[in-house]
Each structure stands twice: as structure tokens, then as C-alpha cells.
Amino acid sequence: MTYETHETDHEMSPEALAVLGGGQIAYVRSIRSEEVQQLFPQAPEIAPGMTLFTLHAADGTPIMLTDSREAALANAKEHQLVTMSVH
Secondary structure, eight states, X not given: OXXXXXXXXXXXXXXXXXXXXXXXXXXXXXXXXXXXXXXXTTSOOOOTXXXXXXXXXXXXXXXXXESOHHHHHHHHHHTXXXXXXXX
């Protein structure tokens, strides 16, 4: 007996992501300190080799930068954002 699975890619446009959840959905992502200037040009220079965490809106817009995942999640909760897991 053979079983086949079919994977379906579900892609969303940036416009669809922007309105996902009515602006109330966010996600947390870990980044290296070397990436900070790309996402947060106004941030002061940070020592290389550090792991930091960013909170992003559903459309990928960076909201905040912190040194702990817990702080990013707390900020999302404080602003009534629902955090989703992104893979």
C-alpha cells in the first residue's frame, strides 16, 4: 500500500500580511547584532556576536529590538498584539 502526501505552498502577498489580524498580529525573531543596522538604522552601534530579539508586525515591519525573547513577548502583550510562530 502506498500513501502519498501533497504539500501545498501557501504564500501571502505583503499587502495581505499587512492586514492580517487587523494589525494585531506580530512575531518575534532572533537576529545577530551585525543585522541591527539593517532593521534599525537609528540604533547605536552594538558589539558584534550578540544574539538579540526583534518584534515585528505581521508584514515584517520591525517594531522593537531587545536582548531577551521574554521582553519582546511582554512588549507585544502590553500593546495587545498576538504573537504567532513563524517558520
